Amino acid sequence: MFIDARTVQADSTIDADICIIGAGAAGITLGRQFSAQPFRTIILESGGLRPDPATQSLYAGTSTGIPYYPLDAARLRMFGGTTNHWGGTCRPFSAIDFEARSWIPYSGWPIQLGDVLPYYDRARTICAVGSPTWDLAEWQRQDAQPVLPLRDGRTASRVAQVVPAAQRSFAKHYRDELERAGSVTTYLNANVTEIVTDDAGARVTGVRVACLSGTRFAVNARVVILAAGGIENARMLLVSNQRHTAGLGNQHDLVGRFFLEHPRFEAGIIVPANRHLPVGFYQTHGIANTRLKGYVGLTEETIRREQLVDIQINMIPTYSAAYRASLKTPEVASLKYLAHQLKRRELPDDFGMHVANIVEDLLTAEASFLPAAPLPLPKPLALRRLLAAEAGELEQALPATFGDIAFAANQQLFASTPIDYIRLNTRIDPVPNPDSRVRLGRERDALGLPRLELHWQLSPLDKHSVRRTLEILGAELGQAGLGRLQIKLDDDDTSWPAGTRGGWHHMGTTRMSDDPRRGVVDRNCQVHGIANLYVAGSSVFPTAGSGTPTMLLVSLALRLADHIKERMR
Amino acid sequence: MSDDAQLSRREALKLALATAVLMLSSSQLPAAAALRRAERSLLPIQLTTLLSNRQSAAALGRAYLAAYPHEQQVAALLNQIATSAAARDTAWPGQSLRDLLGQMLTDDFAADRVVILQGWVLSVTEARLCALALLLA
Numbered sequence: 001m002f003i004d005a006r007t008v009q010a011d012s013t014i015d016a017d018i019c020i021i022g023a024g025a026a027g028i029t030l031g032r033q034f035s036a037q038p039f040r041t042i043i044l045e046s047g048g049l050r051p052d053p054a055t056q057s058l059y060a061g062t063s064t065g066i067p068y069y070p071l072d073a074a075r076l077r078m079f080g081g082t083t084n085h086w087g088g089t090c091r092p093f094s095a096i097d098f099e100a101r102s103w104i105p106y107s108g109w110p111i112q113l114g115d116v117l118p119y120y121d122r123a124r125t126i127c128a129v130g131s132p133t134w135d136l137a138e139w140q141r142q143d144a145q146p147v148l149p150l151r152d153g154r155t156a157s158r159v160a161q162v163v164p165a166a167q168r169s170f171a172k173h174y175r176d177e178l179e180r181a182g183s184v185t186t187y188l189n190a191n192v193t194e195i196v197t198d199d200a201g202a203r204v205t206g207v208r209v210a211c212l213s214g215t216r217f218a219v220n221a222r223v224v225i226l227a228a229g230g231i232e233n234a235r236m237l238l239v240s241n242q243r244h245t246a247g248l249g250n251q252h253d254l255v256g257r258f259f260l261e262h263p264r265f266e267a268g269i270i271v272p273a274n275r276h277l278p279v280g281f282y283q284t285h286g287i288a289n290t291r292l293k294g295y296v297g298l299t300e301e302t303i304r305r306e307q308l309v310d311i312q313i314n315m316i317p318t319y320s321a322a323y324r325a326s327l328k329t330p331e332v333a334s335l336k337y338l339a340h341q342l343k344r345r346e347l348p349d350d351f352g353m354h355v356a357n358i359v360e361d362l363l364t365a366e367a368s369f370l371p372a373a374p375l376p377l378p379k380p381l382a383l384r385r386l387l388a389a390e391a392g393e394l395e396q397a398l399p400a401t402f403g404d405i406a407f408a409a410n411q412q413l414f415a416s417t418p419i420d421y422i423r424l425n426t427r428i429d430p431v432p433n434p435d436s437r438v439r440l441g442r443e444r445d446a447l448g449l450p451r452l453e454l455h456w457q458l459s460p461l462d463k464h465s466v467r468r469t470l471e472i473l474g475a476e477l478g479q480a481g482l483g484r485l486q487i488k489l490d491d492d493d494t495s496w497p498a499g500t501r502g503g504w505h506h507m508g509t510t511r512m513s514d515d516p517r518r519g520v521v522d523r524n525c526q527v528h529g530i531a532n533l534y535v536a537g538s539s540v541f542p543t544a545g546s547g548t549p550t551m552l553l554v555s556l557a558l559r560l561a562d563h564i565k566e567r568m569r
Numbered sequence: 570m571s572d573d574a575q576l577s578r579r580e581a582l583k584l585a586l587a588t589a590v591l592m593l594s595s596s597q598l599p600a601a602a603a604l605r606r607a608e609r610s611l612l613p614i615q616l617t618t619l620l621s622n623r624q625s626a627a628a629l630g631r632a633y634l635a636a637y638p639h640e641q642q643v644a645a646l647l648n649q650i651a652t653s654a655a656a657r658d659t660a661w662p663g664q665s666l667r668d669l670l671g672q673m674l675t676d677d678f679a680a681d682r683v684v685i686l687q688g689w690v691l692s693v694t695e696a697r698l699c700a701l702a703l704l705l706a
Contacts, residue, residue, distance in 0.1 A: 152679060268688070471683065474690025479678035486688040 002179050005044075005190035006213045016042040016185075017568065019207060019221035021192045021236065022228035024081020025550055026536035026557040028170045028178065029126060030225060033561035035181035039568050042219055043178075044190040044209060046228075047078030049171070054212055058191065058445045059232075061452035065436070066263070066496055068456050074504045075229055079188060080171025082229065082504065086550065088163035089293065090129045092120060093547035096300055096310075097429070103307035104461070106258065106432035109542050110514040110523040116555045123554035128167040130290035134159055139292060145281035147294065150476045154302045158312075160548070162284050162291040189213075191447055194240045195224060195533065201243035204533045210447050223564060225534045227557070230506025230549075231259075231438055233539040235452050237510065237520070237527075238440050249510065249520045249527040257437040260508035260544040263428050263458060265500045268470050270315070270422040272483040277419060282315040297546070298469055306472075308465040310429040310546040313473065320418040331361035424485075426466050427503065429544050431459040438509055456502075460493035467491075505549050507541040525560050536560055623706070630703030632686040633696040646701045650694060670694065 008014070018034060020027045023045035034041040047055045059072035068074070076084045093113060100108025121132055133139065136159050140147065147157040167173070178186055187209075194208045196218075206220040226233050234256040238247035247255055281294040296313040303310060334354035341348050348354070436457040440450035467489050474485030489497065513519025516528035521540050527533040536557050538549040545552070634641050640649060654669055657676075677683065677692035684696045 471685065471690055472681075475678045475681055475683050478683070478690065478692055479675050481675070485690045487685065487690065488688055 001181070001185045003185060003187050004048075005187040005209060005217075006211045006215050008187070008215060008217050010215050011217060013206075013218045013220055014042065016040045016219060016221045018042070018223050018225065018564065019044065019219050020225045020227055020536075021195075021207065022046075022081065022226070022232070022537075023079050023186060024227065024229060024537070025083050025127075025170055026553055027225075027227035028080070028174050029554050029557040030227060030536060030561050030564075031178055031181070031184045031186065032174060033558065033565070035178070035184045037183060037565060037568070039183065041184045042221070043184065043186040044192055044207065044219065045079050045186060045188050046191045047076075048188045049079050049175070051076065051078050051084075054446070055189070055191075058447065058449075060445070061438075061454060062441060062443075063454040063456060065454075065456040066458060066500055068261075068454055068502060069504070071231065071452060071454060074502070075231065075506070078171070079175065079186070080169050083168055083170040083550075085504075086163075086168045087504070088165065088168045089160050089548055090124070090127060090163060090551050091158070091160040091547045092134060093545045093552055094300070096303070097543060097545040097547065101304075104309060104431050104543075106434070106518070107543055110512055110519075115523075116552065116559065119555040119558040120551065122558055123551045126554050127551050128163050128173070129161050129551065130163075131161060134161075136294075139287065142287050143281065143285075143292070145285055145294075146278055147281050148277075148279070148296070148477075148480070148482065150480050150482075152476045152479055154299060154472050155296055155476050156299045157281070157294050157296055160293045160295065162293055164291060192228075192236060193447055193449060194242065195226070195236060195248060196240070197243050197248070197530070199243070201248075202529065203531055204248075212446060223532045223534065223567070225536055225560070225564070226510075227536040230509060230538040231452065231454070233535055233537060234438050234509035235440070235449075239449050248530060248533065251529060252517050254434075254511065254518075254520050256439050256509050257434045258432045258508040258511050258542070259436045259438055259454065259456060259506070260430060260432060260541065261456065261502035262505045262544055263430060263462070263496075263500050263502055264425055265497045266423055267426040267466050267489050267497070268424040268474075268485055268487045270424065270477060270483050270485050272419055272422065273481055274483075275320075275418040275420070277422075277482060279315050279317050279419070279422060283317075296473060298472060302472065306468055308468055309431060309462060311465050311469040312427040312429075312546065313469065314425040314427065316423040316425055317417075317419045318421050318423060320420055329361075331357045333357075424470065426469070428458075428462050428466065429546050430462045432508060432511070432543055433457050433459050436508075458496060463489065463493040463496065505538065505544065507538040507544050507549060510535045510539040511542045512540045513542060524563050525556065534560060534564070623702070626699045627703045627706065629686050629689065629691070629696060630699035630701070633684065633700040634703070636684070636686070640697070640700065641704075643701065643704050646697050646704070650697050650701070653694060670698075 017039035018041040020030050020041065020043045023031070023043050027043055027045070031041060031043045046058065055077050056072050059075050059077050061071040063071065076082050078084060093116070095113040098109040098112050124132060136147070136157060139159055178184060189211050190209050191211065192207045193210045195204055196206050196208060197204050204221070204224045206218055207224060208216070208218055210216045226236055228236055237249050237255045240248045244250065246253065249255055281292075282296070284291055284293045286292070296315070297310060298306070298308065302308075334357040337348070338351070338354050436455065438452050438454050441453040443451045445451055467487060470485060470487045470489075474487070477483050477485055510520040510527075511518075512521050512523065512525065514522055519528070519542065521527055521535050525534045525536060525540055527535060536553070538553045540556065541549065541552070640646050654673060657669075657673070673694045674692040677694050682693045683690050684693050685691075686696060
């Protein structure tokens with residue numbers, strides 16, 4: 001059942017067994033797991049079913065350190081949470097991601113990959129990831145796109161799957177199910193302002209809720225699960241400081257620290273020896289009903305020997321100038337626009353103009369072919385011009401002879417489009433850094449809660465790892481005769497390129513450790529020192545990992561749900 | 570291979586390398602006229618690829634010599650390259666200079682004998698060839 005919290009009687013109290021704060025990927029997963037259970041669950045979601053600017057502005061904050069996106073742009077405060085603008089790339093974590101590695105301070109999870117694996121395939125299905133297969137060799141048996149023939153063995157190509165855009169939103173997929181769930185009630189437009197504890201501060205008793213309309217009420221619950229996102233989870237613990245002045249679970253000043261992202265930036269280029277080097281595997285491409293995208297990284301053996309963090313290299317080819325120019329012509333733009341609109345079953349007002357552009361371009365070829373010939377034969381003059389052209393001139397001559405649409409289509413469908421160079425976009429699994437953190441700021445939001453200040457920081461090993469990974473890849477490319485690599489990073493490991501960006505992955509701010517001096521939650525995601533308060537989502541990750549967070553956080557939510565169900569027996 | 574045989578092989582390589590680089594880097598070929606036709610054709614494809622753009626080769630050569638000033642003499646560079654080549658367990662001049670240099674580049678990369686010049690990850694041999702071309706130009 002869905003209820004608009006703004007209709008709840010002011011100053012009333014609602015009783016529940018389980019109270020889940022947040023209806024994003026983790027909150028919705030938990031709610032679904034509790035829907036057939038003999039206990040009453042409430043989900044409190046700040047937003048509604050659609051984006052609302054006033055609600056979204058509750059996410060606003062400031063940032064220092066490495067420039068970051070506006071905090072109210074990188075997250076979505078509505079039912080379904082950030083899955084409503086999720087990029088859809090999925091790759092599971094590896095065993096090494098969970099290990100304490102001597103060269104990476106603060107690394108190591110209290111659980112192993114084996115503790116999560118039983119939940120991974122269910123999480124994969126929940127996230128609408130197409131295939132249970134992640135093995136490169138298996139995919140290569142079906143994939144027309146080969147991997148780079150690197151021989152040295154220090155690097156490896158890997159596979160990620162991309163969830164189609166239409167299937168990414170948890171709101172779209174699971175709203176109906178949650179609405180029908182008898183034992184789960186979802187309150188929309190319900191902002192939690194405080195998690196309340198008993199006088200001793202050892203147990204939570206419930207939460208306080210406020211709506212932007214002014215309505216306030218309370219929820220009493222036996223168990224509270226914080227599932228508000230990788231940044232907001234920390235904020236909720238910090239603002240709940242009536243009994244514990246430093247915030248809940250913060251007796252060792254860990255809440256909000258170790259903010260992790262997957263930073264990415266363009267770090268180099270490859271100039272291929274052969275301009276038709278096949279790199280299609282490293283672009284999003286389809287095999288059967290699955291969308292795959294490949295990338296390159298170091299082997300685990302190399303990472304250990306070199307003592308690096310994991311770096312993922314994505315390849316973005318820059319095609320020949322002629323091909324790029326053909327894509328920008330009005331004719332090709334019209335074709336792509338119309339195809340997009342017709343797919344959405346929409347007829348644009350300027351339909352006629354676009355059709356005219358396309359027809360005029362297609363008629364270009366008419367002037368180059370012999371009229372009334374039984375087969376499409378180019379006129380002798382056109383043929384002579386094409387045969388006499390040098391390689392570079394041919395690229396210019398083809399569009400003029402056959403039209404831009406035909407040229408672009410031929411390049412995409414039948415020819416290996418000549419590449420000028422390949423840009424290398426690197427993604428880092430960074431060293432956990434306690435000085436990278438979120439904390440409460442001085443400004444207040446519309447509900448009177450302190451806004452957050454983010455200070456994003458990385459470590460010298462992160463940048464060194466990018467540079468060393470590219471050196472190794474460059475050596476392998478040279479050895480295989482495939483081309484040369486240029487690293488576009490300076491030698492200062494304490495500074496970061498201007499284009500450094502995050503991936504909207506917010507992790508680490510309530511990290512997991514069995515030792516309360518090193519973590520906020522234990523291996524079961526229970527907040528240390530508070531027996532009935534749990535945290536779900538990527539804020540519990542002690543390391544960012546070589547995989548992507550969504551499938552893992554859903555796996556952990558499933559695991560937590562099992563733990564709670566066992567507890568509630 | 571005996572030390573004497575290695576020495577003479579190294580000297581022969583030095584001559585061939587210098588000749589090849591000279592022929593590519595200089596528009597006047599005083600030495601070329603004296604060469605046998607067969608030797609004139611000994612142009613490693615890697616040299617051609619690298620040195621076909623003289624500006625690029627010169628830039629990389631300059632960067633290499635700035636990083637390794639102790640190799641700023643033709644003799645020093647030739648010695649380094651020829652020593653590496655002579656140490657290989659292959660029968661040159663049975664193998665063409667082109668193939669030999671190509672294999673040296675491959676082996677450099679495999680053994681991580683690379684230099685980073687202006688960000689470019691290069692085999693140390695190809696970097697030295699660029700430096701050689703710069704000094705001989």
